[in-house]
Amino acid sequence: MIVATVALERPHEETYLSVGTTARSWLLTTDHKRIGILYMVSITLMFLVGGVAATFMRITLLSPGGGVVAMETYNKLFTIHGVIMVWFFLIPSIPSVLGNFVLPMMLGARDVAFPRLNLASWYIFVAGSLFLLWTVVTGGVDTGWTFYTPYSTQYATSHVVSTTLGVFIVGFSSILTGLNFIVTTHRMRAPGLTWFRLPLFVWSLYATSLILVLATPVLGITLILVTLERWLGIGIFDPALGGDPLLFQHLFWFYSHPAVYIMILPGMGVISELIPTFSRKRLFGYTFVAGASIAIAVLGFLVWGHHMFTAGMSTHAALVFSMLSYLVAIPSAIKVFNWTATLYRGAVSFETPMLYAIGFIGLFTTGGMTGLFLASLAVDVHVTDTYFVIAHFHYIMVGGMVTAYMGGLHYWWPKISGRMYPENLGRLAAMTIFLGFNLTFFPQYILGYLGMPRRYAGYPPEFHVLNVLSTAGASILAVGYALPLAYLLWSLRYGERASANPWGGTTLEWTTSSPPPEHNFAHTPIVTHGPYDYVRGPQGDQRG
């Protein structure tokens, strides 16, 4: 009966989901919204594989002697966990899923600038993923996600080449997505949508795209050099030829430190959308938050050396890298202060996305502050390669980025699916994730500070209690991640129908129906004011 009423209310409205339902209509689509969903399905599968690896690691670490898996297997587990979570989940997570879905709509555009290239980048991602999964099935790789030479080029007996080629391939997917977003942001904005009227999510995606485009090619060529060296048995990182293995680390971190910002900037962008929406208040200091994104992208290229303080580097270089690493914290801090200032005297409500946003601020701040510990030379020498570092970057990447991804997913879920998720379950999951996360990783700060090194399958007995706590937290975290997977799928069929703008959002994607029609808008919107304006309402005109 309810279904019949709904059908009466919406007689023949075609959505992007209803224009085609065959597998072919999905696999050959050039619609940015469908490509976002293709990415969502693929990265969720990769997340499960990476998560299974982490599960086995935590089970191994339940007892000091290890013993659940062989030590070589443990090496493969943490390598696969790192490689998958970094390149096959985190980097594509918010940009390729939420960014693909939302960016053109936020710009008032019908699609990205190069829709076929967009589809191609998904196929490239799938090809890279298959390479990697093939590696896992045929025996894995044990170099760590950093592929340090000369171990990776000369001594490792596992499948280094198929892994580096998989990462190389998936890099092109990143580059093409970044290229597409840059051109789309420059050339596809609706009339009246000036740069300083752009939603902050667009600014952060733009900054992310700059990094994707500038850093990824360097990783690509570095991995090709490693691959060649392994294949030919000769290469330029080989000390026998006068080669310098440290040069590999410089090249690797020249990409991989900016990549850390690929893995947090889009999350910051999501939070900048959630905070004003659920405080009913203009974001405090819009231009500073926008500028901070660009500042992070630029400064992020100048700090790679802080990964190598103990690897052999001149004192002067280390001092400069240390100072620059402190500097890069400033724009991040600006954002945190502006988010909290936005909450002040706002009409704050605590729907699920907002719970994730508030969790993000706490976890990201903790992760960022411990990053400052690591940027100071003396402390870094003490905690290098310990669990302190593990806890630090998991607070940023999981506590920050994954939390923001979950927040964004819930925020845009009504737009993506046209359905509401069950709010109470959503809140329960958000809080479970927050508790589970802290219980997993806070003990690791202490473990690292006490001296437990990373990447070992065993540890001295005095670390037993904290490791058991961490594993217990990981199982709570797993429940927290499983819940949304279940109820979001459930909501696709049984969820309440969503209105066009269930949260009272002010950006352009909320001015079109949920789910949107194939080309997003009935008319190209005309923008007359900036986002987050709760006096004048949503950005576009309300014709259609």
Next chain:
Amino acid sequence: MADIRVAYRHAPAPQFDDLVQQREAAALGMWVFLVTEVMLFGGLFTVYTVYRWLHHPAFVEGSRHMALVAGAVNTAVLIASSFTMAQAVQRAQRGLRRGLLGFLASTALLGVVFLGLKAYEYWSHYAEGLVPGALWTYAGQHSGPLQAFFFLYFAMTGLHAVHLTVGIGLVTGLIVLARRRRFTAAYHTPVEVIGLYWHLIDVIWVFLFPLFYLIG
């Protein structure tokens, strides 16, 4: 009827409002792509700089084994191809199909000449035993770092040759399209953006040539 077909052919893709927006997007897209290419080669140029500084005598020795004449001729060939490519773009802008076809064909031909000469150079290095790895038979001074020099030489000129091969393929594609009368004074974006790509390949060679052949 023919007019309708021409008009349809020149309609912008659905995501664009008009052809101007489409052309600007394509040009910007190619520029961004060229930036990624600069970064790709940039990694290798960095490695070159570091190793030249670490192993200066071996790099001086390496330059002595380069075929200077072949390299110089090749540089002239590529610069000439940039000239013909620029002429092709200019003919396309004016809608001169015969001129466009002629200059595109000479561009591709010059590219093939370059690859031929490069292959000859590679063969002469092979004959001298200067291919790093199992084929390395050179027993003179600095054998270790000299291998690193030649590894870089083959990696950088090889990557350049791969790009040039792709470029020849793209220009050949343009020739096919131009023969089918796909380009007019109003629409010739592919010629322009592939022209940009071609010039970048030439610029990269202009850096590779002195680094490997000249300074010593």
